[in-house]
Amino acid sequence: MELSEKHIAFIENSLALYGVENKDLKEDLVDHICTYIENQDADDFNMLYQQALQKFGGYTSFQNLQLETHHQKLAKQIITVNKLKFSAGFIVILLLVMSLVFQMMQWPYANAWILGAILISVLIILPAHFYANYKKSIHNYS
Amino acid sequence: MYSKELTKGTLQPIILALINTKGRMYGYEITQDVKRMTSGKIDISEGALYPILHKLEAKKVLETEKVFIGKRVRKYYKVTKEGKKMVETVTEEINDFIETLSLIFNPKPI
Numbered sequence: 001m002e003l004s005e006k007h008i009a010f011i012e013n014s015l016a017l018y019g020v021e022n023k024d025l026k027e028d029l030v031d032h033i034c035t036y037i038e039n040q041d042a043d044d045f046n047m048l049y050q051q052a053l054q055k056f057g058g059y060t061s062f063q064n065l066q067l068e069t070h071h072q073k074l075a076k077q078i079i080t081v082n083k084l085k086f087s088a089g090f091i092v093i094l095l096l097v098m099s100l101v102f103q104m105m106q107w108p109y110a111n112a113w114i115l116g117a118i119l120i121s122v123l124i125i126l127p128a129h130f131y132a133n134y135k136k137s138i139h140n141y142s
Numbered sequence: 143m144y145s146k147e148l149t150k151g152t153l154q155p156i157i158l159a160l161i162n163t164k165g166r167m168y169g170y171e172i173t174q175d176v177k178r179m180t181s182g183k184i185d186i187s188e189g190a191l192y193p194i195l196h197k198l199e200a201k202k203v204l205e206t207e208k209v210f211i212g213k214r215v216r217k218y219y220k221v222t223k224e225g226k227k228m229v230e231t232v233t234e235e236i237n238d239f240i241e242t243l244s245l246i247f248n249p250k251p252i
Contacts, residue, residue, distance in 0.1 A: 005213050027208075027215045028169050028192055034214055035170040061189045068193040072200055 001043050003034055011049070018062040022069045029062070074135055081132045088124040092117045149184055154194050155232045156184070158203070158221065162229045166207060166220040169195065195219055203228050 011030050020026050036055065037048045056062065095117035102110035160175060161167050167175070173186050198204040203225035207218045221229055 008212075008214050024196065024206075024217070025192065027217055028195070029188075030214055031168065031211070031216045032170045032188060034211075035168075056188045065189060065192055069196060072193070072197055076200060 001037055001040055001045065001048060003038060003045075007037075007045055008034060015062065018059045020062050020066050022066060025065060025069050029056075029065070077135060078132055081128050085125055085128050088120050088128070092120050092125070095120070143185055144183055146187075150190075152236065153186060153190055154198070155236045157186070157191070157194055158198070158225075158229050158232055159236075161204065161219055162221045162226070166218040168216050168218050172219075198225070 008030065011033050012026065015026055015029055020029060033049070033052045033056075036052045037045070040048050040051075042048055053059070095113045099110050099113035099117070102108075102113060156176060157172060160172060164175075169188070169191055173188065173191060176184050176186050195204065199206060199219070202222055204219045205222045205225075207220065209216045209218060
């Protein structure tokens with residue numbers, strides 16, 4: 001069956017209704033469904049579209065696919081946040097050690113290193129930690 | 143047709159090997175080629191295919207090339223230069239796995 005622009009627009013809109021938001025995923029699914037329908041001999045679009053949906057495993061399958069895509073995106077973000085937390089944590093330890101050495105040697109600016117360590121903890125590590133937890137909670141909720 | 147439990151772990155190597163051999167492939171083509179080549183014994187479900195493709199793309203093992211087919215976009219997947227090494231590793235691993243399985247399921251008489 002040959003598909004018209006209206007058919008393609010219908011498939012795109014219905015996928016959006018089923019919760020497929022990711023652009024890449026939507027492009028893949030639209031092309032897959034269109035190719036499936038185009039390879040069939042019948043001319044009944046509605047029937048062929050329903051068949052294609054069944055092959056995917058129904059509407060739940062689309063939502064699962066979207067969830068999987070979200071999960072992959074989230075995993076990437078969590079890795080980046082963890083790297084940032086690790087680097088910031090390393091700098092905090094370095095600053096604290098420096099502060100200790102400076103205090104023992106009675107050199108100036110010992111307090112400045114402690115202040116730097118506190119600032120990095122409060123401005124980078126804590127927000128990054130809460131951001132990752134927030135993202136995880138949204139994902140778990142969805 | 144083989145059960146999902148049996149084929150689950152081999153889907154990624156199958157997809158990778160196929161794309162690597164063909165140069166570039168799109169989703170529907172992958173499912174149909176696997177079905178044809180295995181005489182319907184392995185049927186990759188759409189629900190399993192796209193997460194694997196997107197995961198491999200995120201890992202930079204695969205890259206995509208978008209081509210317009212009328213009003214819609216067709217995404218061709220192809221193996222990146224870095225991905226070629228993974229294909230080699232995975233192919234070796236699978237061949238080794240097949241040999242190991244045959245030791246168990248087709249033991250040689252002592």
